Amino acid sequence: MYLVNGKAYTCAIAIAQDIFNDKWKLGIIWHLLSGEKRYKELFEEVCEITQKTLTVKLRELEEKGIIAREAFPEIPPKVVYSLTPIGEKLRPVLNEMFDWGIDYVTVCGAFSEGTVCEPKLSKKA
Amino acid sequence: MYLVNGKAYTCAIAIAQDIFNDKWKLGIIWHLLSGEKRYKELFEEVCEITQKTLTVKLRELEEKGIIAREAFPEIPPKVVYSLTPIGEKLRPVLNEMFDWGIDYVTVCGAFSEGTVCEPKLSKKA
DNA sequence: CAGGATCCATCAAGATACTG
């Protein structure tokens, strides 16, 4: 049995599922894997997300200890988001998921013209 | 650019995210990784799921080519679900996710008494 | 046994406008 902030789980998969069960968090982390990013950079790189949703998701990830937020007391403001150690440990998960996505397109989809927005990542942990 | 049933993606992660962005699919696949299962077995093993939801999720996974459904013309009925090749390829994703879940509990949670419902899986692909 | 059929509550997320 696993306890994570007051909630009991009988399956480690359910813990990850519970955290990442939404449309955006994995994408945000995927972009942070290539290095820390400012709010605006994330807003531009994570396709189609709205400011409100980005803010909400960043707060949730911070609260769960997966990303860190650093605000610089400047005008104009500057806020930088980065992965915590446990957040960084998602790298192999995302890499496997990326590979599976490619496999899935190969089997059930098609490749087409047009640029992709994959960040360039090192595969090493 | 990736095309998957009429939808365009610029990121392979988004493909996986789009498919598994719900409360149940990954858990169902996790249980199918230990072997094919009947409807009733899944209903009992996937904690807390309702019959309707299980049916809906199985249909969605079948439609996306990730699981296969085989119905035996018997009375009482017998239906067996199993992973397709591309579904089986989710094994490394789920294994990494499982490991991360354990890491996350180690850092941000606690282990406790009580049995877990993890299926016993081989780590090999 | 393996669903199907309804009805319903909730909530994530989009759109839009505003601010320290």
Add this chain to the structure above:
DNA sequence: CAGTATCTTGATGGATCCTG
């Protein structure tokens, strides 16, 4: 620049009952 504040909606999933 990095957010807030409202308003609104579509879909997910829960509850319950029914059936080939």
